[in-house]
Amino acid sequence: MTGRSLSSRLVVSWVATLAIVFFTLPATVYLPLAALRIGDIAEVGLESWTTRRARSLVIDALRADASGTKRIELTHSLLVHMQRNPEFRFAVFEPKDGALLPGSSAELASNFDASAKVQSFGTMFHLADDPNPDARGYDRITETPIGRMRIIVYGAYFHWDDVLQQLYNHLKLINFVAFVPLCAAVAAVAWLVVRRCLAPLRSAAAEAAAVDVNSLDRRIAPRDLPTEVLPFVEAVNSAFDRVRDGVERHRRFTANAAHELRTPVAILKARVDRLNDKPLKHDIERDVRRIQTIVDQLLILARLGGGSDKKSDREIDLGRTVLAITADYMPIAIDNRRNIAFEPPPAPVAARIDGWAVESIVANLVENAVRAEPDGGTVVVRVLPEAVIEVADHGEGVAPDDRERIFEAFWRKNDASRGAGLGLAIVRELLDELHGSIEVRTTEGGGATFVVRLPSASARSRIDLGRMAAG
Incomplete structure (x- = not known):
């Protein structure tokens, strides 16, 4: 514009x-x-x-x-x-x-x-x-x-x-x-005066630009603003209030709907478990897992908007945590005729982060990789020093033009794509709040590798973890 x-x-x-x-x-x-x-x-x-x-x-x-x-x-x-x-x-x-x-x-x-x-x-x-x-x-x-x-x-x-x-x-x-030198002098003075007078507006614009879906409680401060601009600032703040109220209603609805769905899904899963071991049972179990995944993702989205802190005063061993999550997904991968390989770090890696946040990030990436991996293939999960996690598949990969779009909520490459399009969006939003990052690379030989960088703990903490592991 x-x-x-x-x-x-x-x-x-x-x-x-x-x-x-x-x-x-x-x-x-x-x-x-x-x-x-x-x-x-x-x-x-x-x-x-x-x-x-x-x-x-x-x-x-x-x-x-x-x-x-x-x-x-x-x-x-x-x-x-x-x-x-x-x-x-x-x-x-x-x-x-x-x-x-x-x-x-x-x-x-x-x-x-x-x-x-x-x-x-x-x-x-x-x-x-x-x-x-x-x-x-x-x-x-x-x-x-x-x-x-x-x-x-x-x-x-x-x-x-x-x-x-x-x-x-x-x-x-x-x-x-x-008139020419007089004009030049007046223009210079006018520019300085106008620039000084507009400085509060630039500050207000910066405050407005800093407001996003995770900071809807922030408002533009009316300090030092000209009285002629105050009605506009008040209107913008009122618009932020309406947006915040709408987002809160949406989050409450999402959380309530997901909570209401957990009970019937659990009942359905229990009834499926009592069925005889037939191909139909495996199909129904797979569908139930998908429904359960969507419900869990909706709950995570609601939790993301609820202002809960993803950081923790407790440090975790990132290698052990990721290994446990990967092991939980091994049966799902085997049922889908895939394998998962875990490569631990050369030394214990400490991260100051809530365990449920790591679980959500790794689980969504592993599930996404298992879907993309060809039959008989192996998804590779690595934990590297400096709190880096890699999840690699050998599927079709991600086109360069889609490497940002895949993190948008409900985005799918086409109608035939499986999944609700929420997993990667949850991963990106979690990492944004954790001050971490994620990028997509091409796996050697074809496929996609998701590289996650988490805030690492101090060097002293890593030494303590090493002593614990040695003990």
């Missing part, structure tokens, strides 16, 4: 919002301040917004002939602006010698010193003798198509389309260049 990162979406949204604010700053901040006459910008006034457009129109009207004579030409755009602003005046000086260009307003120029002693790179002003207190002008030396000139504009009125002109002029390359 693919999805967009919440962190990246928040960072992108943050940067996009910053870009909008940055490039609309004149309209969103300066314009309201100027209109409301708040702070230092109150002296600038709304009329200052038209000076940029007026200066651009005057620059576009500058001309120079072949002889180098410079003048101001009344272009159509400049005339339209003058008609909209009857009090509008402009003057253009040569910065070097203070020469006034033809077409300039002599009245406006008379208010300024044309000497080159002071160079103005941007000055807002108001003429003291102007009866309009809101009139504003701008004096600036700037580059033009005919060279560097000093341009003075004054007396234009504010119009709302000046806002669009101001925004357009704000979208300059220099502003984009200035």
Whole structure:
């Protein structure tokens, strides 16, 4: 499943919002301040917004002939602006010698010193003798198509389309260049802030991922989580409660059903034992054993879900325990025209594990191997050092694609396969709770070998077992 990162979406949204604010700053901040006459910008006034457009129109009207004579030409755009602003005046000086260009307003120029002693790179002003207190002008030396000139504009009125002109002029390359490092800094800060804020969510996700069928009592702790996320966490915890209740009902039903079945199965077995030794009796006994196995497996599944501890404070001799279980299955193997060979470890192997858990693991593996072993074949059971048990058959083996699926409950290769599909699932679940492992290998010459690794006891315990065996 693919999805967009919440962190990246928040960072992108943050940067996009910053870009909008940055490039609309004149309209969103300066314009309201100027209109409301708040702070230092109150002296600038709304009329200052038209000076940029007026200066651009005057620059576009500058001309120079072949002889180098410079003048101001009344272009159509400049005339339209003058008609909209009857009090509008402009003057253009040569910065070097203070020469006034033809077409300039002599009245406006008379208010300024044309000497080159002071160079103005941007000055807002108001003429003291102007009866309009809101009139504003701008004096600036700037580059033009005919060279560097000093341009003075004054007396234009504010119009709302000046806002669009101001925004357009704000979208300059220099502003984009200035925005790039600002954007990078904001993105980095935003990423760090978002990552820090989402850390509790990642912790909650890890807690949710740790919940499985064996730990349904665990819940996601609401600590440090944002209040906006708490309803979701509470809903997930409620879902875990419902799943736990459903699993508990299922386990109780399984246990009760298995217990109810044990009595009729025992009665049936007793009646079969009183039958005469006929082929039909052997068939019925085999069927009864299968029913008994299914009932026992259902009880084990219920016990697995009941929270009982499979570990034990008592250490067992793994070799002797496995030998006893293997011997119990020898009659079943002989009845099915198979043999079982047991290979003991070179020295006693200690394991700190409950005996019934080892019995369940080995019994299910041996029964599975006996079913897979061809007629006349021999199932090999080995106990190796470091608490390793191997059960090998010489049947069809297990395909690589099926080596994980065979441990799923009720999985069978096909409808013709015998068994309920519970034995290997019980083995895997037991080993998971014991922190052990199981893997499937190919038996030399064909077949499947199941390798079980159990938690071994300490080296000192193994020495004690060796002394006991020697004594």
